[in-house]
Amino acid sequence: MLTNTIIQQRLTEKFGEQLTNWEEPYGMLTFSAPKELNLKVLQFLFDEPELKFTFLTDLQAVHYPDNKGAELAVVYHMHNFTDNIRIRFKVFTDIVKPDVYSATALFQSANFMERETYDFFGVNFVGHPNLIRILNVDEMDYFPMRKEFPLEDQTRIDKDDEMFGR
């Protein structure tokens, strides 16, 4: 039976000290990898007969503006159907040149998910066949899910309207 400990062992044997931040929040094994390694890790998880993480459940990004030099995190959720175990794996990238290799060659399902991530966070997936906006209008020139675009402040008073209140 595949457990988090075995997965961590196999990954450490292969990649050594390059994988960091091992955690298990709510039972799901979580780790980070350097962004140059993301495809190698995905491929290893996919190909290794013992691991068999052949299903990409989810792919999205998170913006940490205070994390200088590694503002954007791309998060992959992988699932092994045979042993029914999930893992989460993150790569961090700086926001000035947010280039991350695209997983589309390995997973067709990454296509739309990477486009969505690009659309909202501006992560540039290198090698993606069609990296254009997907949910927002094509003319949009910013990445709306980044933290520098806060939602409107509910307490502002400059929008008072006689008829409709605030």
Add this chain to the structure above:
Amino acid sequence: MSDHILLPEGSIEKQTTTLNLGPTHPATHGVFQNILELDGERIMQATSTVGYIHRAFEKIAERRPLYQITPLTDRLNYCSSPINNMGWHLTCEKLLGVQTPKRVDYLRIIIMELARISDHLICNSIVGVDSGAYSGFLYLMQFRELIYEIYEEVCGSRLTTNIGRIGGFERNFTNAAFEKLEKFLDEKNGYPAQLREFENLFTRNRIFMDRTIGCGPISAERAMNYGFTGPNLRAAGVDYDVRVHTPYSSYEEFDFSIPVGKTGDCYDRFLVRNEEMWQSLSIIKQAYQKVQSFKGAEADVFHADTPAYYLPEKKDVYTKMEALIYHFKIVMGETAMPAGEVYSSVEGANGELGFYLISDGGRTPYRLHFRRPCFIYYQAYPELIKDGMLSDAVITMSSLNLIAGELDA
């Protein structure tokens, strides 16, 4: 034909016709745009455009306390909103470490399986409509009305339900709700009889079989690579079901089977959904029996004891200090949640509906991502309809159970 005038070389750039199917085409049942390259009636290439009804739910959620995010989840897959609501409550409960009482679990299962039935019956009868058989739709639709009446008894609304709260339900189920449930489950005049009749109409209907067998097929391997989940993946032959793989809400206590298909075509998807409705009926019956077996004070339990997240009763708010404080804090969204990151998923009606919630210890999520199943498997649509007829593309779309609200978030 030597006198036939030949067009100069290169004067016709292409031999195909470009057709815009959508964004608002009556046959697509929602806002979907597909630009098709047609050779006669055969599809050579398709390009899908999505995002026409994007409403920025993930961004909005970053400013809302947990309980105000439930109405956002209603609007994802609006054919089965209760499953989304429950999925969201389960995610919150996982983050907060709330343990729900058994009776709540069973009541939730009743509501979720009703929602699954209402979703599947729409999808399957629409496949019928798109292949030219309208009557099945008319008959089954009556029973969606009955399901909606049950929702109405429980939470007061029908389509965008906002049903349940963190820890349980907003109020106990009334007797009228259980009476309606019994009416729905009745073997003779209830849904089982109607579903049997629906199957009689379709399952071995020669015209329907000719229309759907071999239409929009996908192999198990391709389906997994495309991130299929739910009935569409099972129709391709992979027996993955979140209810079994990662049981939530006490699903592990229930006896049901997972139907799988073989070829992943429209017919298999249709059969898998029909069989899932039978399984759901059986689960509802089991859950209803379990609910009835509670006696005394246990029979009135409808929420967990989590005062910091569950609104107290109004009469307590007026008379007790504690209740007043909690009421104020919850309504004003001033309850901080523990820091952490959690991924929780439920078996939605069309696939694995996941919630990835990151909390930094504040009052609102730091980041919330919805794993919307049909957004992910819709990518396969151009491949599914390639080399098929235009009319097959329409059936394939309806049999994939695409819901525009979920696609665009």
